[in-house]
Amino acid sequence: MNNSPLLEDLRLFCVVARHSNFAESAREVGASPAFISKRIALLEQALGVRLFHRTTRSVVMTEDGGNVHEWARKILDDVEQMMETVSSAKRVPRGLLKISTSFGLGRKVVSPLLSRFATEHPELKIQLELVDRQIDLVNEGIDLDIRVGAGHEPHLFSRRILPSQRVLCASPAYLKKHGAPADLAALRQHQCLVIRERNQSFGIWRMMGPKGQETVKVSGALASNHGEVIHQWAVDGHGIILRSIWDVTDSLKRGRLVRVLPQYAQEADLCAVYPVQLKNSAKVRECVRFLQKHLDVTASSATV
Secondary structure, three states, X not given: OOOOOOHHHHHHHHHHHHHOOHHHHHHHHOXXXXXXXXXXXXXXXXXXXXXXXXXXXXXXXXXXXXXXXXXXXXHHXXXXXXXXXXXXXXXXXXXXXXXXXXXXXXXXHHXXXXXXXXXXXXXXXXXXXEOOOOOOOXXXXXXXXXXEOOOOOOOEEEEEEEOOXXXXXXXXXXXXHHOOOOOHHHHHHOOEOEEOOXXXXXXXXXXXXXXXXXXXXXXXXXXXXXXXXXXXXXXXXXXXXXXXXXXXHHHHXXXXXXXXXXXXXXEOOEEEEEEHHHOOOHHHHHHHHHHHHHHHHHHHOOOO
8 A cells, every 4th residue: 555656646747747847847836846756756666667758858758657647637537526526625615726718808807806706715726827829628737718709629518607799999090090991891901900819710800790690801010919919009090900898898988999890799708618527616616606697797887
């Protein structure tokens, strides 16, 4: 029994497998690289196999390491499910909750609500990752992703937390200088500020309007991968943007932006996406419930 691998060592092993680096793994768990290296060595000793090929800059999983990784993830998932089922963890959110979302959505919407959620649940540790790419929840160890649109991966569960849409906007100065487009096709002759987001094809705007779904290919002199940059450029008069209503509500109310082609919109519901095995998790369930409740309140006060 003394040589049996410990659950914590299996958890550390999964962290190292994700980062392929002892130093980055150590930063995530709040330990030293030497401690991580020692625990991995003890795990290798207990299992009787080499888990990683080590170099001065990285660690790479061996074939045996890959097999152990599959088993370790299953074991850890089963243990968490057992705890959720038979212990107080089923009723009281606790432990580490790792959440991911995009930059703008995270800063403007998710992070303020998580601040309140953390106050209500002091037994939780919350990590929020802001990224501009699609997240692989399972392999990156993320419990919950707040995104625009549902997840289509079969191993993920999705729940809509707020109906929303993207709308076309421009500044009064831009429209005074260039005029307003008469229809969707006219956007091809306008400066459009394009953003490369997680779930959008670059420069392809698919809109619902009086004729159903229509698609237009747009372009412009300015483009970015950050929504706040695009938003500010639109306010500055550089072109037309397609942004979520929650992002532009304040600018519309203040007259810094105005709607363009208001008969058109793009569905952009906010969804909570998480691994299927976490659908009964108290920490995930309570966080999703909290976001859904308070985002509804936010949405009702953000009508333009």
